[in-house]
Amino acid sequence: MEALFTGLGALYLAKCDAAKTGQAFQAFLPAGFLVRAAERLLQADYHLEDICAVDCAEGYVVVYHFDHFETPGRLTLRVLAPHAAPTVPSIAQLFQGAEWHERETRDFHGVLFEGNPNFIPLLIDPDMADCFPLRKEEKARARAKDMLEAGEVVFCHPAFTLMTPDAPVEGNESGGAKPATA
């Protein structure tokens, strides 16, 4: 699993407990490496399950779920799109099915996907397509680390704080979530 992400500048890699979260592995990537990651997944015969965004305090966390037909195990890719300029590269050139998921995400959250071949509203009427119903108000937003499962960290970029717990409390023995250095 980790081998898939070598050289992709991954910010955060973690194993997840499938019984608890339904996901086997997760990776937080910088937006620039998303397309290359998708390319590797396509070569590794993964299929795209869905794309959705979660509106967190830090920005829109765009979540890509992948799964494998022969060796099942859900793989979660995450990319952060800042509130100010929510732009993420599109993977619709590789996974054509992503086209609709990306358009849906645009309809709901207003995240823009650069390079989507047919980037028009999908589910929401074009006349009112700029309402973005799932965007939350500033107050209502929660932080990503409070919601997203940290998992058993394999690798964490030192500068990456989105998923790591707040300032480590002295004597905290919970182990697994310690930021690893690599």
Add this chain to the structure above:
Amino acid sequence: MTRYQNMEQLTGDFYTQNFAKTAREGSLILNLGPQHPSTHGVLRVIVELDGEYVMRAEPILGYLHRMHEKMAEVKTAAQFIPNMGRVDYGHAMGWNWAFVGAAEKAGGIEVPERAEYVRVITCELNRIASHLLWWGAYLLDLGAFTPIMYAFDDREKILDILQIPTGSRLTYSYFRIGGVAQDLDADCIRRIREFIPWFRSRLPMYKDLVSDNIILRKRIEEIGVIEQDVCRRYGATGPVARGSGINYDVRRAAPYSVYPKLDFEIPTSDLKCARGRYDVRMAEMEQCLRIVEQCLDMMPEGEVLVKGAPKPSWKVPKGEAYFAVEGARGKIGAYVVSDGGKNIYRTKLRAPGFCNLSLFAEVSRGTILADAVAILGSLDLIIPEIDR
């Protein structure tokens, strides 16, 4: 090269204009739907025709969009369950299960064993009902009027059975976080036991009437070939993927509930065409009967709702959970992200039909209009599920 240089010259709404921008000269742009006999509701497909040949097709969604994911933000987890029956009227139990399962996973709630069996039984019966609905409607697409009546005759019996514990016939809201709403009573179980041999005896009739019919065979063989690679790129699952020879079924791949204890097969077909998908669904109905039969024998006595089951005010603990079940149309996924608040922070519903339909544009290219309709039908579309 395009005939239209600017948008002012174009007629039609936003989507037609957008579609026509890249149309070739002399081609006919036809709107199939949103009101059209073979779009199963309010799907709209814009096709560019050259004579009878489909040069390009683009499904337009959103005519039945209800924003269930927003509704999930204003309701507590338990209150959201009735919505799930409305997402997919064909296989409401599957959707019930997907959401309830995700909530249980996030909350770490165990389900009593009897409830698991009840869930499997109702879900599989509902799957048969869904396949029957597809079967009838698909043959209607192909111009045979009678099969849907026979299918509904059988489906009615399933609905009667499912009405006993659920009280409704289509949009079930039967599952609860931690079990199901009501136990199957003796009358219900007796009727299920009667139904199984009866439905088995009906299957040869289906085969005689249509499956073997030469006209049908010629209509659906070798059309709409979906390669495994296409399934992967579009994320197609369920009978669409299995019809292309991919042995992928969530019930086996990521087992949940009591499925690992049950003995059943995953029918696949290497034909890859509409016929493959047809065969898979027909074979699946038989497997559903097998599952139900085993469940009735293995079902223990006991509670069907866990003690201290979550109240409507129950808050899903912090964290995220993804739960997938095998629906009649493919992998139904519910992704729940909770910040521990009153309502779930973000609920994502993964509709199998959504992914299955997205490959239509690619598969229908270059086919005859009649074939395009046949391909559309073979994907088994339930529009409310796709639009959510």
Add this chain to the structure above:
Amino acid sequence: MIKEALNTMSDLWSLMVGLRVTKKYFLDPQVTVRYPWKAVSNIDSYKGHLMLVGGKKDKGLAKCISCGMCAMACPSNCLTVVKRKAPKPTPEEEQALAEAKAKGEKPKDKTPKDPEKFLYDFTLCSLCGTCMENCPVGALDFTGSPYLAGYSREDFHFDLVQVLKNQAAIEGVDESAAPEAGQSEA
């Protein structure tokens, strides 16, 4: 060549087989129930709009204790429970109350627990049953009647307390009328 010809023959035969199936069902009895003239048999397990359950003694008086759990639990906010206001105490009662207060006893709440109004908007209800499951006294139930119909939206806004009273009144008349009818026949 021969194989092809045989295939063609079996293909044509499949058409005959199809005709045989339709012929069989053509001659078989129909399954449709001619609905308005005959009742369908599968409606006894139907669960229709809500009703309040009456008490054992007084069928017109709801078991409901106006706690409002149902209204809280309802996903579609179709229930409104209007609690009874405390009746204006008579002078004697007021005196008794004052005495009790002087003694340091907690005054007993004399307010009847049954709701004054139990408003139910069937146009919003999705018949999920969450209200029933959360009722502490089991005062709510589904009716088995699938024949609810109306001419306007307002026809589906009910006050279930009133509905229960009317129902009990009708049943009461029926019960008192029944023996008489039996006698006259005898």
Add this chain to the structure above:
Amino acid sequence: MNAIPAELLRILIGLVAVAASVGLIGLVMVWVERKVAGHIQRRPGPFEVGPSGVLQPLCDALKLVGKQLFMPSGADPILFWLAPVLAFLPVLLLFLPLPVGDGLQALNINLGLLLILAFSGLAVLSVLLGGWASNNKYGLLGAARAVAQSVAYEIPLLLSVLAVAFVAGSLDLAEVVKGQGTWPWNWNVMTQPLAFLIYFVSALGETNRAPFDLPEAESELTAGFHTEYSGMGFGLFFLAEYANMVVVCSVATALFLGGWHGPVLPGPVWFVLKVSALMLLMVFARWTYPRVRFDQLLVINWKWLLPLAVANLLLTAFFVKLAQFA
């Protein structure tokens, strides 16, 4: 001098009788079709109006008459309204030379078969006009299909009929019937089974009946060429379809099934019985089979029916000549 008014009177009576019977047959056939379809699908079919719902088609017809005639914008008004009339009028002519009984014939001409074949060819024109004039894309596609289909299926139809005409040595339907006998083994279907099969399949194609109902393929083209027709415009198309069915079945009866010949019962009764049996078969086919695809329809015609019909014709001609020498 005296003979001409008598002949005129005869034709007039014949025309009126034909027009009345076409209307009646249309209504009866609608009822029969719905009733049979209902029973096949295990439901009663129409049963409210009149005993067993026999008056239902009449009610429907009255409803259709009472409906607003509606024309889409951009349609060609003359052609649009001409089409249903053109669909219905030739049908009346088709009934004239049909020999219902011995000597019971509205118009006794020795080229009756030719008349029927010639005028039934007009039907395709009405479909084309209707589809074209509606200014509707589905209508246009339906019309295009109808033309290709009718043109294709007319050829094997003609060839199979010609084979029978060879055997009978006449194009007069009454003569053809007289050439056959009372019992089934005396009928032309015994000597010409292939021609009968080809004729029946082509007739399904000619009348646009399922499984060859492509011009109005509901699931693809909503209603095909008559998508835009409402009220009696649709009613006439509908009536013409059933009347055409009666004509092709009557011709099949006269050519292949011994016409009015039959034991015990009077001739016209036998004729009606045989026609009804064929029509029932058509109705059953419609409610049993899926629709064929457009290219398959043409493949069936050009690759199967046409070569078979030609072979059958040649073979027949050979044997007829052989019989003459013998």
